[in-house]
Amino acid sequence: MKFLDQAKIFVRSGNGGAGCVSFRREKYIEYGGPDGGDGGRGGDVWVECVDGLNTLIDYRYQQHFKAETGIHGMGKNRTGADGGDVTLKVPVGTQVLEEDNETVVADLTEVGQKVLLLKGGNGGFGNAHFKSSVNQAPRRANPGLVGEEKWIWLRLKLIADAGLVGLPNAGKSTFLATVSAAKPKIADYPFTTLHPNLGIVQIDGNSFAMADIPGLIEGAHEGTGLGDRFLGHVERTRVLLHLVDGSSVEDPGEAYRVVRGELEAYGHGLAEKPEIVALSKCDALTDELIEQQSASLEAACGQKPLILSSASGHNVDRALRMIMRAIDKDKQDAANEVPSKEQEGWHP
Numbered sequence: 001m002k003f004l005d006q007a008k009i010f011v012r013s014g015n016g017g018a019g020c021v022s023f024r025r026e027k028y029i030e031y032g033g034p035d036g037g038d039g040g041r042g043g044d045v046w047v048e049c050v051d052g053l054n055t056l057i058d059y060r061y062q063q064h065f066k067a068e069t070g071i072h073g074m075g076k077n078r079t080g081a082d083g084g085d086v087t088l089k090v091p092v093g094t095q096v097l098e099e100d101n102e103t104v105v106a107d108l109t110e111v112g113q114k115v116l117l118l119k120g121g122n123g124g125f126g127n128a129h130f131k132s133s134v135n136q137a138p139r140r141a142n143p144g145l146v147g148e149e150k151w152i153w154l155r156l157k158l159i160a161d162a163g164l165v166g167l168p169n170a171g172k173s174t175f176l177a178t179v180s181a182a183k184p185k186i187a188d189y190p191f192t193t194l195h196p197n198l199g200i201v202q203i204d205g206n207s208f209a210m211a212d213i214p215g216l217i218e219g220a221h222e223g224t225g226l227g228d229r230f231l232g233h234v235e236r237t238r239v240l241l242h243l244v245d246g247s248s249v250e251d252p253g254e255a256y257r258v259v260r261g262e263l264e265a266y267g268h269g270l271a272e273k274p275e276i277v278a279l280s281k282c283d284a285l286t287d288e289l290i291e292q293q294s295a296s297l298e299a300a301c302g303q304k305p306l307i308l309s310s311a312s313g314h315n316v317d318r319a320l321r322m323i324m325r326a327i328d329k330d331k332q333d334a335a336n337e338v339p340s341k342e343q344e345g346w347h348p
Contacts, residue, residue, distance in 0.1 A: 015070065038129065094157075161237060169215065203320040246293040
C-alpha cells in the first residue's frame with residue numbers, strides 16, 4: 001500500500017429541507033387549516049479516528065465529500081427526514097487543518113475521537129408553524145438553510161515513542177530493520193528511504209514504537225532533497241536517536257551540525273527533544289579511526305557519542321535501553337506536570 005501522509009479534500013454539509021405550504025382538505029370537514037410540515041436538517045460532516053488505518057490513501061482517489069440534503073416537508077404535518085451525515089475515517093495521529101495548511105482544526109491522537117467539522121443547515125418551517133389566532137391561513141413557508149463548505153487538509157503524523165534522524169545513508173533503516181520486524185528498503189545510495197517507516201521494538205520485556213524518516217541534507221527546510229516535511233512524523237516522539245555515519249563522512253561533527261540546523265529551522269520543539277547521538281557503522285572503522293571520529297562528534301554535540309554497529313549488533317541493545325530510559329523519564333515528567341483533580345480543588 002502506498003504511504004500517503006497528506007491530502008487536500010473538499011467537504012460540504014447538507015442543506016436543510018424546505019418547509020411546505022399545505023392545507024387540510026377532506027370531505028365533510030368544514031374547517032381545514034394549514035398542515036404544511038417542516039423540512040429536515042441537512043447532514044453534518046464528521047471526522048473520526050479509527051483503528052486499522054495507517055495511511056491517508058483513501059483520500060487520494062476521492063477528494064469531494066458531501067452530506068445529504070434534508071427532505072422537504074409535506075402535507076398532513078409530515079416533517080421531512082434529516083439528511084445523512086458524512087464521516088471521514090482517519091488513522092491515529094491525523095491533524096485536520098484549514099485551507100491555509102497552518103490553522104489546526106482538530107488533532108486526533110486516540111481511537112474513537114470524533115470531531116464535528118461542518119454542521120448541516122436547519123430545515124425550514126412549514127406554514128403550520130405560522131398559524132395563529134390572527135393568521136389562521138398562512139401561505140408562507142421558510143426555505144431550508146444552506147450548508148457550509150470548505151477545503152481542508154488532512155495531515156498524518158505518525159505516533160511513535162522514538163525517532164531516527166540523520167543524513168542520508170547514516171544507517172537509520174538498517175538500525176530499524178535490526179531491532180524490529182519492519183522491512184524498510186536498504187541500499188548503498190542516498191535517499192533509499194522515500195517515505196517514513198514504523199517498527200515496534202522490544203527490549204527487556206518492554207516495547208515501544210520507532211519511526212524512521214527520509215534523510216535530511218543541508219537546506220532541507222528550503223525544499224532541498226526531499227525537504228523537511230517528513231519531520232512531522234517525529235514531532236510526537238519522546239526521544240530522538242541521531243545517527244552519524246562514521247565510515248563515509250570526513251567530519252562527523254559537521255554532519256551533526258547540518259542535521260541539528262535543519263531540526264532548529266523546522267521548529268515545533270524538535271530541537272528541544274532529548275537526543276541520543278551515535279556514531280554508526282563502526283564495524284567498518286579501525287580503533288584509531290573510531291577514536292578520531294568520535295572525538296570530532298563529541299566536540300560538536302557536547303556529549304560522548306555511542307559507538308554503534310547495526311550490522312554486527314555492537315551496542316544495539318545498549319542504544320535501545322538508553323532510548324527506553326529516556327521514554328520512561330519523559331512519561332514520568334509529563335505525569336508530574338499534570339495536576340490531579342484532587343490537587344486542583346475547586347476555584348470560583
